[in-house]
Amino acid sequence: xxxxxxxxxxxxxxxxxxxxxxxxxxxxxxxxxxxxxxxxxxxxxxxxxxxxxxxxxxxxxxxxxxxxxxxxxxxxxxxxxxxxxxxxxxxxxxxxxxxxxxxxxxxxxxxxxxxxxxxxxxxxxxxxxxxxxxxxxxxxxxxxxxxxxxxxxxxxxxxxxxxxxxxxxxxxxxxxxxxxxxxxxxxxxxxxxxxxxxxxxxxxxxxxxxxxxxxxxxxxxxxxxxxxxxxxxxxxxxxxxxxxxxxxxxxxxxxxxxxxxxxxxxxxxxxxxxxxxxxxxxxxxxxxxxxxxxxxxxxxxxxxxxxxxxxxxxxxxxxxxxxxxxxxxxxxxxxxxxxxxxxxxxxxxxxxxxxxxxxxxx
Numbered sequence: 001x002x003x004x005x006x007x008x009x010x011x012x013x014x015x016x017x018x019x020x021x022x023x024x025x026x027x028x029x030x031x032x033x034x035x036x037x038x039x040x041x042x043x044x045x046x047x048x049x050x051x052x053x054x055x056x057x058x059x060x061x062x063x064x065x066x067x068x069x070x071x072x073x074x075x076x077x078x079x080x081x082x083x084x085x086x087x088x089x090x091x092x093x094x095x096x097x098x099x100x101x102x103x104x105x106x107x108x109x110x111x112x113x114x115x116x117x118x119x120x121x122x123x124x125x126x127x128x129x130x131x132x133x134x135x136x137x138x139x140x141x142x143x144x145x146x147x148x149x150x151x152x153x154x155x156x157x158x159x160x161x162x163x164x165x166x167x168x169x170x171x172x173x174x175x176x177x178x179x180x181x182x183x184x185x186x187x188x189x190x191x192x193x194x195x196x197x198x199x200x201x202x203x204x205x206x207x208x209x210x211x212x213x214x215x216x217x218x219x220x221x222x223x224x225x226x227x228x229x230x231x232x233x234x235x236x237x238x239x240x241x242x243x244x245x246x247x248x249x250x251x252x253x254x255x256x257x258x259x260x261x262x263x264x265x266x267x268x269x270x271x272x273x274x275x276x277x278x279x280x281x282x283x284x285x286x287x288x289x290x291x292x293x294x295x296x297x298x299x300x301x302x303x304x305x306x307x308x309x310x311x312x313x314x315x316x317x318x319x320x321x322x323x324x325x326x327x328x329x330x331x332x333x334x335x336x337x338x339x340x341x342x343x344x345x346x347x348x349x350x351x352x353x354x355x356x357x358x359x360x361x362x
Contacts, residue, residue, distance in 0.1 A: 010227070010355070072094075223295050
């Protein structure tokens with residue numbers, strides 16, 4: 001039987017094909033007049049590239065096909081994107097495909113997040129999407145909305161913009177978990193309720209009977225819950241887990257590593273000189289292998305790649321026959337995303353099953 005071009009029903013079935021993100025090249029800031037900025041950014045981009053190449057080899061050595069995006073933009077100090085209603089000098093590199101691409105079933109859904117710097121990001125995957133489409137995959141893009149810099153979801157909600165993050169969703173066979181949109185969680189919600197409803201309607205039209213469950217918080221779902229294998233999940237907070245999953249074994253991880261307050265106050269200001277100097281000089285030591293994250297990538301039901309170590313979580317995983325593999329991502333917190341964010345799984349072996357009520361699978 002021929003494997004479909006896209007076949008993605010869960011987070012834990014055997015992984016066979018994946019998109020792995022790509023950072024801007026190391027020389028991206030070589031134009032900058034300040035030598036410290038040039039050197040620090042070159043180091044960060046170089047080390048990010050090195051770490052991702054290690055991950056690519058790890059995946060390929062296990063027989064997983066790895067696709068890489070194109071960098072369609074760069075950073076020069078000038079505006080890279082200029083439209084009548086929007087301009088952007090710092091477009092996003094395609095480092096985290098999980099945020100904008102949602103493969104489910106035999107389909108790939110492209111999302112618009114609402115960020116001006118990410119508006120054209122899916123073009124980085126265009127060539128791969130064309131080949132998948134030609135091979136039979138269903139390929140659908142969320143309607144493009146007029147987004148502007150500095151605008152929040154409160155405004156976009158009032159303007160009825162269709163916006164949502166692909167990373168707000170977690171696949172579990174015939175069920176998809178959704179984190180809350182901005183209207184449901186004004187502090188952490190990413191995307192609009194209209195965007196969430198658009199995703200659910202389009203999925204339902206293609207896959208009737210799909211069930212949608214709410215995660216009772218906003219933000220990217222993969223930073224909150226990881227479905228490791230049928231019957232086993234990991235989270236920072238049991239309260240986030242939908243009631244339907246309460247009979248699974250829940251590995252609740254203690255968030256016992258506090259980042260420095262000035263890091264928390266200034267995070268995401270990635271290209272500010274003061275930020276990058278502090279990151280390399282002080283903060284990176286807090287966020288290397290010692291910091292564990294539930295944002296993980298399952299290669300199959302028995303293998304999961306993690307960033308950082310947590311002895312208690314590892315012990316509980318191993319008790320379920322799950323081998324944790326530690327992969328070093330030195331600048332995870334600089335880029336504000338883990339290994340799950342860096343990937344988008346296109347093909348996993350197996351079909352669509354009920355992992356909640358069918359005891360055959362849990």
